Amino acid sequence: MKKLIVLFSQNLIFINGGFISSVRSLTQIPISLRLLTTSTATQVASTSVPSSSSEEEFDMASHIIQEKDLLKKSPNGGLRILDLIDHGYLEPDAKLYNQLLNKCTQLGRIKEGKLVHTHFMNSKFSHYLVIQNTILNMYAKCDCLDNAREVFDKMPVKDMVTWTAIITGYSQNDKPEDAILLFPQMLRLNFKPNEFTFSSLLKAAGSRTNEREGEQIYGYCLKYGYDSNVFVGSALVDMYSRYEKMSEAHFLFNQLQDKNEVSWNSLIAAHARKNEGDKALKLFQEMKRNNFDPTHFTYSSIFSACASTGSLEQGKWIHAHMVKSGQKLIAFIGNTLVDMYAKSGSFNDAIKVFNRLIKPDVVSWNSILTAYAQHGLGIKTLQHFEKMLKTGILPNSVTFLCVLTACSHGGLLEKGEHYFKMMKEKYKLDPEVSHYVTMVDLFGRAGKLDHALSLITKMPLEPNAAVWGALLGACRMHKNMELGAYAAKRVFELDPFDSGPHIILYNIYASGGEWDKASKVRKMMKEIGVKKEPGCSWVEVENSVHMFVANDQTHPEKDKIYKKWEEISERIKEVGYVPDTSHVLLYVDEREREAKLQCHSEKLALAFAITKLPLGSTIRIKKNIRVCGDCHSAFKFVSLVLEREIVLRDTNRFHHFNRGSCSCGDYW
Numbered sequence: 001m002k003k004l005i006v007l008f009s010q011n012l013i014f015i016n017g018g019f020i021s022s023v024r025s026l027t028q029i030p031i032s033l034r035l036l037t038t039s040t041a042t043q044v045a046s047t048s049v050p051s052s053s054s055e056e057e058f059d060m061a062s063h064i065i066q067e068k069d070l071l072k073k074s075p076n077g078g079l080r081i082l083d084l085i086d087h088g089y090l091e092p093d094a095k096l097y098n099q100l101l102n103k104c105t106q107l108g109r110i111k112e113g114k115l116v117h118t119h120f121m122n123s124k125f126s127h128y129l130v131i132q133n134t135i136l137n138m139y140a141k142c143d144c145l146d147n148a149r150e151v152f153d154k155m156p157v158k159d160m161v162t163w164t165a166i167i168t169g170y171s172q173n174d175k176p177e178d179a180i181l182l183f184p185q186m187l188r189l190n191f192k193p194n195e196f197t198f199s200s201l202l203k204a205a206g207s208r209t210n211e212r213e214g215e216q217i218y219g220y221c222l223k224y225g226y227d228s229n230v231f232v233g234s235a236l237v238d239m240y241s242r243y244e245k246m247s248e249a250h251f252l253f254n255q256l257q258d259k260n261e262v263s264w265n266s267l268i269a270a271h272a273r274k275n276e277g278d279k280a281l282k283l284f285q286e287m288k289r290n291n292f293d294p295t296h297f298t299y300s301s302i303f304s305a306c307a308s309t310g311s312l313e314q315g316k317w318i319h320a321h322m323v324k325s326g327q328k329l330i331a332f333i334g335n336t337l338v339d340m341y342a343k344s345g346s347f348n349d350a351i352k353v354f355n356r357l358i359k360p361d362v363v364s365w366n367s368i369l370t371a372y373a374q375h376g377l378g379i380k381t382l383q384h385f386e387k388m389l390k391t392g393i394l395p396n397s398v399t400f401l402c403v404l405t406a407c408s409h410g411g412l413l414e415k416g417e418h419y420f421k422m423m424k425e426k427y428k429l430d431p432e433v434s435h436y437v438t439m440v441d442l443f444g445r446a447g448k449l450d451h452a453l454s455l456i457t458k459m460p461l462e463p464n465a466a467v468w469g470a471l472l473g474a475c476r477m478h479k480n481m482e483l484g485a486y487a488a489k490r491v492f493e494l495d496p497f498d499s500g501p502h503i504i505l506y507n508i509y510a511s512g513g514e515w516d517k518a519s520k521v522r523k524m525m526k527e528i529g530v531k532k533e534p535g536c537s538w539v540e541v542e543n544s545v546h547m548f549v550a551n552d553q554t555h556p557e558k559d560k561i562y563k564k565w566e567e568i569s570e571r572i573k574e575v576g577y578v579p580d581t582s583h584v585l586l587y588v589d590e591r592e593r594e595a596k597l598q599c600h601s602e603k604l605a606l607a608f609a610i611t612k613l614p615l616g617s618t619i620r621i622k623k624n625i626r627v628c629g630d631c632h633s634a635f636k637f638v639s640l641v642l643e644r645e646i647v648l649r650d651t652n653r654f655h656h657f658n659r660g661s662c663s664c665g666d667y668w
Contacts, residue, residue, distance in 0.1 A: 140169025146150035176204035206239035241270030277305035304335040342371030345647035371403035378410020408442040444474020465495035537601040565607035572637035
């Protein structure tokens with residue numbers, strides 16, 4: 001016979017020389033443990049345990065349970081604490097099941113959670129509604145929605161917590177339709193939704209395009225008197241902003257009498273999603289004036305807004321504010337910060353932030369890989385990818401998209417083919433359309449147009465306009481008029497109203513001297529109402545963004561800007577710059593072609609920046625379309641003559657001009 005000795009002393013339960021758990025008073029000791037004692041005073045109690053063949057496995061001197069050991073496994077693969085119950089060492093207790101399930105939920109230990117679930121269902125407490133709700137909540141929060149729904153459907157009795165848990169589970173795991181379909185069923189059974197139910201339903205409605213659903217749920221919020229509730233109100237603000245009804249979102253926000261950080265974050269995030277960085281920053285400042293402390297979600301939204309506009313100085317100011325406020329650089333905010341610095345052209349700062357992350361996750365690595373790829377550092381992208389694999393972090397589809405993009409921008413054809421194959425064969429990831437677009441671009445840039453076309457025809461997915469657009473862009477680069485026309489036809493069938501492919505086809509014909517065909521493309525655009533997106537460039541000076549278009553006559557300092565560019569143009573011509581008039585695809589004489597070249601928006605932005613920024617400082621310019629070859633050549637000469645680093649971000653990538661060369665190696 002083996003004895004189990006239990007000693008209660010102040011804050012600890014002492015069993016055979018070890019501590020089983022920490023408690024503050026005897027009343028907090030779980031019932032299951034108290035049942036093993038003969039007195040509530042500090043004393044020794046003995047319980048006889050029958051000898052058995054499995055007794056060796058339950059030597060209590062080596063099976064001490066502490067709070068941190070609740071989910072410790074036993075040699076047979078189960079949970080130690082459940083085995084103790086099965087062998088009679090512990091009396092089963094409802095509170096203990098609840099504690100175990102909550103621990104599984106907190107740590108995401110779904111395998112152990114299933115063991116506890118099974119054990120609970122075989123216990124005398126299996127009818128306890130509170131614990132059934134805990135089980136349902138565990139599955140929902142651990143993204144096991146099929147298990148959650150099975151538990152929900154089998155529950156003989158449900159309460160409002162049950163319905164809210166399953167609705168929230170669907171809403172938070174990107175299954176909004178399932179969440180919304182449960183709402184009328186719940187109402188028919190006379191359950192009254194609460195603030196948490198409505199918050200989850202509004203989140204689900206906001207992720208769908210059916211605005212009527214959201215408006216109907218809003219009606220029920222009014223009916224039950226939750227429209228002014230801060231949680232429901234914040235969800236309403238978020239929902240209407242996702243419907244792009246910003247006036248309604250602002251109205252609801254202003255109607256909230258008791259705002260909190262979530263309310264402010266909802267509106268700030270909405271403007272960040274719409275790339276309205278100035279409005280997001282204005283709200284951020286207003287939030288602080290109203291004595292609300294920004295959270296990690298606030299900073300993440302602001303950094304995203306700055307990234308979309310490339311507002312480096314404002315992003316730096318927000319970063320400094322975050323550091324000063326004592327916020328830690330946790331993974332998800334660090335990821336947006338890396339993205340912000342990378343997209344603002346400050347690549348070294350992006351690297352510094354990444355290196356300071358305590359525990360980079362796959363999103364962190366994807367952010368830095370994207371930064372390397374966008375800045376044209378193909379080889380370093382691949383080196384960091386291999387480094388990531390050595391850390392044990394598994395790549396996902398986004399990771400491979402970063403790697404393939406780096407190969408495409410760097411002309412690394414063989415490497416690209418290798419990693420595309422690795423993605424499918426080693427990591428069992430099915431390529432998405434975006435991966436095929438990148439591979440078509442990779443083959444196309446390398447001049448392997450036949451390989452690109454073959455890949456498209458063999459795709460297991462239906463090629464979309466982006467796939468054919470990548471081939472069309474390659475045809476423009478390599479002046480393949482026949483294949484370009486074929487690719488353009490496919491694009492027009494799938495997306496006839498996108499101006500980009502029409503302009504590319506026009507450029508292919510115009511550069512080949514086929515002016516009749518080029519004019520037909522223009523005529524077709526006019527007939528179907530497709531308008532060319534005007535090229536524009538912008539530069540940030542002293543926290544103000546200055547935007548330019550070609551032949552800009554609206555800037556208040558236009559005379560000074562044009563004069564400065566004339567001076568710069570003369571200087572770079574002296575060291576070898578020759579205007580490449582082939583990039584002016586208009587049927588005009590050579591002199592007029594050259595004149596038009598000198599009025600491109602990025603050149604005007606550069607001239608303005610030179611007049612405003614201190615000597616030696618880096619000039620950062622953004623452009624909404626691809627930089628033309630002549631401007632690319634001119635910027636290389638400017639960086640040489642003026643001894644200035646120029647960072648130009650266009651729709652495809654970053655170009656770092658320094659000492660007469662570009663980081664892209666003239667391959668873009």
